[in-house]
Amino acid sequence: MNNNVIVTCAITGAGDTTGKNPAVPVTPKEIAESTIAAAEAGASVAHIHVRDPQTGKPSRDVALYREVVDRVRSSNTDIVLNLTAGMGGDLFLGPDSDPTQFTQDTDLVGAEERLVHIEELKPEICTLDCGSLNFGDENLVYVSSPEMLRKGAKRVQELGVKPELEIFDTGNLAFAKQMQKEGLLDSPALFQLCLGIPWGAPADTTTMKAMVDSLPDDSVWAGFGIGRHQFPMAAQAALLGGNIRIGLEDNLYLRKGELASNEQLVEKAVNLLDNLGAVPMTPQQTRDKLNLVKVG
Secondary structure (H helix, E strand, O other), X not given: OOOEEOEEEEOOOOOOOOOOOOOOOOOHHHHHHHHHHXXXXXXXXXXXXXXXXXXXXXXOOHHHHHHHHHHHHHOOOOOEEEEOOOOOEEEEOOOOOXXXXXXXXOEEOOOOHHHHHHHHHOXXXXXXXXXXXXXXXXXXXXXXXHHHHHHHHHHHHHHOOEEEEEEOOHHHHHHHHHHHHOOOOOOOOEEEEEEOOOOOOOOOHHHHHHHHHOOXXXXXXXXEEOHHHHHHHHHHHHHOOOEEEEOOXXXXXXXXXXXXXXXXXXXXXXXXXXHHOOEEOOHHHHHHHHOOOOOO
């Protein structure tokens, strides 16, 4: 069991959730305020996406990221910033008769363009989604090819930002380990086991344990489950020696039928750890463990 746990709060995500829970933050101000509230509740890391303030849809607009980061940094709230670099991989195929007629929701760019905001804002951590995936039951494929990943990992390494390796299935883990062998990842490598996303790895103990058993010995890892699996998988991750992620990106409810806020989810996670005999790490302890360099 891990007795000193990094608690990451995934603030808003990119899913179609803004109409399902009014606490899901949309504007940069709302995202920054929710980040600050999560930090005050005990989170040491904030995983951040941004959204179009008018539509609530996911965005890659650097100006939106800049405003969120500036608001958090100027607040003097101590929290490790983890910006997503996974946007720009959505390929919505056309009908079976003509699948190359990609729909208007397609947002597919190369590795370098996915890192524009990372280049400018220099967060301590950014995500690197370690493989392509059939995402859901329709025609969405998330695209992250080996060439894209190598290019992205190399650039993130040059920037001095720690990549959080998003692992959606065992093949993703195998390729992340290959990048480590190639010198594209600095130690300690940081893995995030993402469980329960259709059709990636399921959110259950057997799958999490199998992935954990395949991790490099010197790595740091966390795990999460989506929806109702969020807190069972948080407990399982701590019991297996890992760290945890909670937040409105992955789950909208505090308990069945009761919508949550990010700070409430963090508070529940901190209470869960306390009941297990563990404590959340501070942001500075997290930086020390992961060899992070704070900017701003």
